[in-house]
Amino acid sequence: MKILIMSALICCSSFLIAQEKNSEQVSGDFDGNGTKEFAYTKVSDCTDECDGKCETTIYFSDKKIKPFIVSPAYDGTLYNLGDLNGDGKDEIGIYPGWCTSCWRAFLAYTLDKTGWKLLVPSISTHCNQWEEDKFPIRKDPKIKGNVIITSSEWKDDDIKITTKSVKLK
DSSP states (O other): OHHHHHHHHHHHHHHHHHHHHHTTOEEEOSSSSSOOEEEEEEEESOOTTOOSOOEEEEEESSTTSOOEEESSOSSEEEEEEEOSSSSSSOEEEEEEOOSSOSOEEEEEEEEETTEEEESSSOEEEOHHHHHTTOOSEEEOSSSTTEEEEEEEEEETTEEEEEEEEEEOO
């Protein structure tokens, strides 16, 4: 009986581990075909001290969607940004992980005919901005074709959080 109970506990805990790994994925319609895909990351050549190439590849459950590399990055957090540019496809964002510093660039990517490209230049962020729950990019509800960029900058001997509306190309 003890063996049966132990086996059941081990089996259930393996499902919990699998669920935790799934929480690192993000779903969305990244190619605009009407079907949800999952995006997930894999780190290569990077130690816990961020030594090495430190490349993070973003893969998709739909193998027709070409993966792309973010470097340097020690993994990172993926975000479905929704359809920011009105092309019928969800954009994907990544907040790359790193071993030092609160200053990191947030990257927003869009898929076009040639592959993945940055939707806007990298957005400078600091952990203060994240702690204040000020997300780096969102659709501008007032100006069609624009996004609101929220970034962090060093100004007047302090970290300032700024917001501006930017026209997408």
